[in-house]
Amino acid sequence: MPELPEVETTKRGIAPHIEGKRVSRVHVRQGKLRWPVSPEIEQQLPGLIIHRVKRRAKYLLLETDQGTLIIHLGMSGSLRIVDAAVEPEKHEHIDIVLDGNSCLRYKDPRRFGCFLWSAGAIEEHKLIQHLGPEPLSDVFTIDDFYPKARNKKTPIKSFIMDGKVVVGVGNIYASEALFRSGIHPNRPATHISKARMTQLVSDIKTILSQAIEQGGTTLKDFVNSDGKPGYFQQTLNVYGRAKKPCSTCDTPIKQVTIGQRSTFYCPHCQH
DNA sequence: CTTTGCACCTGTTGGC
DNA sequence: TGCCAACAGGTGCAAA
Numbered sequence: 001m002p003e004l005p006e007v008e009t010t011k012r013g014i015a016p017h018i019e020g021k022r023v024s025r026v027h028v029r030q031g032k033l034r035w036p037v038s039p040e041i042e043q044q045l046p047g048l049i050i051h052r053v054k055r056r057a058k059y060l061l062l063e064t065d066q067g068t069l070i071i072h073l074g075m076s077g078s079l080r081i082v083d084a085a086v087e088p089e090k091h092e093h094i095d096i097v098l099d100g101n102s103c104l105r106y107k108d109p110r111r112f113g114c115f116l117w118s119a120g121a122i123e124e125h126k127l128i129q130h131l132g133p134e135p136l137s138d139v140f141t142i143d144d145f146y147p148k149a150r151n152k153k154t155p156i157k158s159f160i161m162d163g164k165v166v167v168g169v170g171n172i173y174a175s176e177a178l179f180r181s182g183i184h185p186n187r188p189a190t191h192i193s194k195a196r197m198t199q200l201v202s203d204i205k206t207i208l209s210q211a212i213e214q215g216g217t218t219l220k221d222f223v224n225s226d227g228k229p230g231y232f233q234q235t236l237n238v239y240g241r242a243k244k245p246c247s248t249c250d251t252p253i254k255q256v257t258i259g260q261r262s263t264f265y266c267p268h269c270q271h
Numbered sequence: 272c273t274t275t276g277c278a279c280c281t282g283t284t285g286g287c
Numbered sequence: 288t289g290c291c292a293a294c295a296g297g298t299g300c301a302a303a
Contacts, residue, residue, distance in 0.1 A: 003296060034279065034299085058297075075296055076281075091281080110280045112297060127299085154274075163298075170296060260276070262294080 002073040004135070004168030005211035007058045010079050014104060015053040017081045018062070021098040022049045028115075030093035033108065034074060037094070038117035041069060045096070045117075056122075057131050057167035067119040069096075070127065074112030080105055132166045135204050140166055142198045149189040149197065156192060157185035158259040160204065169204060172239045173211065175264045177204045179238045184270045185263045186256070210235070238264040 002010065023045050031037040048064040055061065060079075062069040073079070084095065084103040094106040094115060106115070118125045133140040148165050157178060160169045169177065178185050180203040183196060192200075214235065237247050241264060242255035251268035 006296080032280095034297090072297080074279090074298090108280095109282065110295090112279065152273095161297095172296065261297095 002058065002077065003170035003172055003211070004058055004208055005173075005214075007060065007073060007168075008055055008212050009215055010073070011053055011055045011060055014079055014081060017102060018050050018096075018098060018104055019052055020049065021100070021102075023047065023096055024099050024101075025097045027095040027097070028093070029088065029095075030091075030111070033093070033111050034072075034114045035116065037115045040067065040117035040119070041115055045069065050098075056128055056134070057163060058170075059128065061122060063122075067117055068122045068125075070114065070116040070118055070122075070125065071106070072114045074108060074110060074114070076110040077106065077108035077113035080107070130164060132162075132164045135166050135168050135208055140201065140205070142194065142201050145201050146194055146197050149192065152189040154189055155186045155258050156183055156189045156200075157263055159189040160200070161259070161261075166204070168208065171261050171263075172236065173204075173207050175239045176237060177207045179265060179270060180207060182270055185258055185265050187271075238266060240264065 025046050026042050028037050028042055044066060045064070048066055050062050050064060050069075052063045053060060054063065058072060060071040060073075062071065071079070082103050082105050084097045084101045086103075088095070088105065089107065091109040092105050092107045093111070096104040096106075098104070106113070116127070122128055133144060145166065149159060152159060154162075157174050159165055160177065161171070161174050175185065177200065181196065181200045183192060183200060238253050241253045243252050245251070246253055246266040246269060249266065249268045251266055253264055254267050256263050256265075
């Protein structure tokens with residue numbers, strides 16, 4: 001399950017193989033994803049050229065002259081480039097076959113992802129239009145972030161995972177960023193000083209950038225578009241490390257639930 | 272309008 | 288060893 005670094009890694013992995021190529025045919029073996037696969041993907045996409053692959057939040061956007069294919073990988077989705085003659089494995093639900101018979105193949109055991117078609121301006125699409133700033137862009141700043149936290153009693157961990165605040169901070173990196181900032185995940189967002197929030201903005205950028213550099217986290221079923229795993233999980237300081245010693249102070253890492261999601265922190269280092 | 276919890280689905284894990 | 292409940296990377300949306 002892809003967090004933002006995995007989506008970015010996937011984008012970088014597939015883009016060289018599909019940008020500028022024409023779609024020859026599409027196979028949808030299982031169209032029941034989070035929402036039904038848009039019919040345009042089978043009916044209109046063949047014949048069109050994928051000019052460019054972009055990413056917005058955790059959405060991958062494949063641009064054509066007639067519209068944009070919006071792909072989300074959900075919890076368990078992955079994309080790989082494979083020869084179209086290769087027999088699909090279990091849960092490989094969709095093929096976008098390109099001229100030359102290479103194929104963008106989508107696998108998603110839990111089917112929480114989506115394949116949707118946007119004919120109009122992508123920034124006006126329902127799923128895209130209300131998204132907050134990209135964490136790695138220069139529009140994600142303390143001057144944007146801090147005012148949003150005023151009077152928000154929600155735990156800071158939930159706050160940074162809210163896509164209207166900032167996109168792309170998933171469950172793993174939320175815990176990791178807060179550890180780096182020394183902030184307790186349950187602290188109400190409004191009760192954090194501007195100085196500490198400034199540090200948090202910086203740490204979110206650092207954590208995500210590092211993960212992208214290292215090729216994305218591989219947990220369970222995520223596989224790069226190359227079929228090679230990433231290695232960032234070896235660098236995780238708190239996520240998945242309940243009862244193990246803190247890398248800084250040796251205090252056992254605690255696991256709690258915040259907003260129905262597992263959360264990890266060091267009770268000595270984070271306040 | 273804001274906040275909370277559910278729902279979607281399959282596969283893996285851990286406790287008894 | 289086997290069974291079954293609990294849990295897993297996301298997030299839109301209905302309900303409160």
